[in-house]
Amino acid sequence: MQFEIKMVPLAGAIALAFASAASAQEQIVKIGHVGPISGGIAHLGKDNENGARMAIDELNVKGVTIGGKKVKFELLAEDDGGDPKQGTSAAQKLVDAKVNGVIGHLNSGTTIPASKIYHDAGIPQISPSATNSKYTQQGFKTAFRVVANDGQLGGTLGRYAADQLKAKKVAVIDDRTAYGQGLAQEFVKSVKTKGVEIVSQQYTTDKATDFNAILTAIKSKKPDTVFFGGTDAVAGPMLRQMKALGIDARFIGGDGICSETLPKLAGDALPDGRVVCAEAGGVEEAKKKGMDDFRAAFKKKFGAEVQIYSPYTYDAVMVMAEAMKKANSTEPAKYLPELAKTKYRGVIGDIAFDTNGDMKNGTLTLYTYKGGKRDQIAVVK
Numbered sequence: 001m002q003f004e005i006k007m008v009p010l011a012g013a014i015a016l017a018f019a020s021a022a023s024a025q026e027q028i029v030k031i032g033h034v035g036p037i038s039g040g041i042a043h044l045g046k047d048n049e050n051g052a053r054m055a056i057d058e059l060n061v062k063g064v065t066i067g068g069k070k071v072k073f074e075l076l077a078e079d080d081g082g083d084p085k086q087g088t089s090a091a092q093k094l095v096d097a098k099v100n101g102v103i104g105h106l107n108s109g110t111t112i113p114a115s116k117i118y119h120d121a122g123i124p125q126i127s128p129s130a131t132n133s134k135y136t137q138q139g140f141k142t143a144f145r146v147v148a149n150d151g152q153l154g155g156t157l158g159r160y161a162a163d164q165l166k167a168k169k170v171a172v173i174d175d176r177t178a179y180g181q182g183l184a185q186e187f188v189k190s191v192k193t194k195g196v197e198i199v200s201q202q203y204t205t206d207k208a209t210d211f212n213a214i215l216t217a218i219k220s221k222k223p224d225t226v227f228f229g230g231t232d233a234v235a236g237p238m239l240r241q242m243k244a245l246g247i248d249a250r251f252i253g254g255d256g257i258c259s260e261t262l263p264k265l266a267g268d269a270l271p272d273g274r275v276v277c278a279e280a281g282g283v284e285e286a287k288k289k290g291m292d293d294f295r296a297a298f299k300k301k302f303g304a305e306v307q308i309y310s311p312y313t314y315d316a317v318m319v320m321a322e323a324m325k326k327a328n329s330t331e332p333a334k335y336l337p338e339l340a341k342t343k344y345r346g347v348i349g350d351i352a353f354d355t356n357g358d359m360k361n362g363t364l365t366l367y368t369y370k371g372g373k374r375d376q377i378a379v380v381k
Contacts, residue, residue: 027069029330031056031317032094034104034114036082040207040233043261043307045106048128049077050302051310052103055317064321067328073321080110082206091117099123100330103316106309108132108150109178115143123332124339126320128312131255131280132182136356142332144339144353146312146319147280148362150182153254156364156380157227157278158190161252165276167191167225171200171218171249173211173238174229180206183254184229199223204238206230211238215245223249231256236265243269251275259307263372272370281312282365282379287349294347315346 033052035045056075064071076097078090087110094102095117102118102125105111111130118125119140127135127145131153136143161167170191174184188198199221202214215238218226226242226249228235235257242251251274258277263270283291294314295306319342320335327335344351352360366377 025069027066027071027330029066029071029073029324030076030097030099031073031320032076032078032097032099032102032104033313034078034080034087034090034094034102034110035106036110037077037079039081039083041082041106041231041256044231044259044309045079045082047304047307047310048104048106048313050298050304051128051313052077052317054298054301054310055314055321059317059321064325066324066330071324071330080105080107080114082107082110084109084113087111087114088117090114095121095123100324100332101125101320103128103313103320105130107177107179108135108182111135112138112178115140118142122336124320124323124336126316126339128316129255129280129309130179132178133186134178134182136358141340141357142336144357146316146348146351146359147255147309148364149280149358150179150186150254152362153278153280153364154183154186154188155190156366157252157254157276158187158196159194160276160278160366161187161225161227162191162194162196165225165250165252167196167250169197169199169221169223170225170227171202171221171223172198172227172229173202173204173214173218175204175206175208175231175234177206177230179254179256180229180231182229183256184227187227187229187252204230204234206234208234209237211241212245215241215247219245219247225250225252228253228257232259232262232265236262236267239266239269239275253277255280255308258367258374260305260374261307262374263369270369270372273368275369276377277367279308279365279367280362281309281348282363283347283349284363284379290347311347315344315348315351318346319344319351 080087091114
């Protein structure tokens, strides 16, 4: 019997050995991202996802070494459709994939139920945009956010409505989501301390398109201001129907309506200076160049304008990576303590967390719309 012996060429064997050694020295770090990539606010979800992708790409180009090994970051992106049930499924999928950390979710309504799944698995989570106060009040040491919460957001909008806009009679609408309802409650609490009268409180959903019944009820109360707790996908059509019904009132909302897409959704029902919104974050003048540079780089990379929270998502990824570097480990249990004591200067400014995982000294940016473009009023704390 003859035996055939195959020889691997020496050069090939050496190359294979080097490749195996390099592979052994490189570790894959999986970062999960969850947001609504389908549905009415898919443009906001994609904006967040692209912010995360931009950070991941930059980290890999720069090259990061942790625990003596070169790290390659991978983004595992999931779609929660803005739906709590889909959100928990996406969370469990990421846990099963053994991700090293999670950035997300976008909505409070998906972030809150998903946070328990991450907590139970011991996986750190940083939301770039969920503002409902409950998220960080559950006692989960894995939950963080890089934006101000509803108490700060709704409170600031309430004070602005009373003190600057001189609102006297306000109608309030919310979309019954964790985000919209929480924001509306904080706004009402704030304006009431200023003696403003709430003439009507109405409710809709985040999927609704017809608001004639609630707007007709509001019109009879003759409010000078309408507050809406919800997102731009609902606010745009609502503004159109307010105009059709002849409701001549200012329109105020939170970060959910404060997008570059609102003018397109509202069409000619977006009068100059009559819509005011607040973004749960923002950079003061000294840091404006960094944000401008980010916006330019983002547009060059993705061919799209920043909507709202892609800079926050970008910074959230960078904060997580920085905590891993300081801990010299990508293991969640080992880098979590470093994440909790983060002090990081990002695109959005200085990032540090309090004992609940909320942003310390969170800023807010007030905007209006002029000529179909978002126009900054002020950055406040």
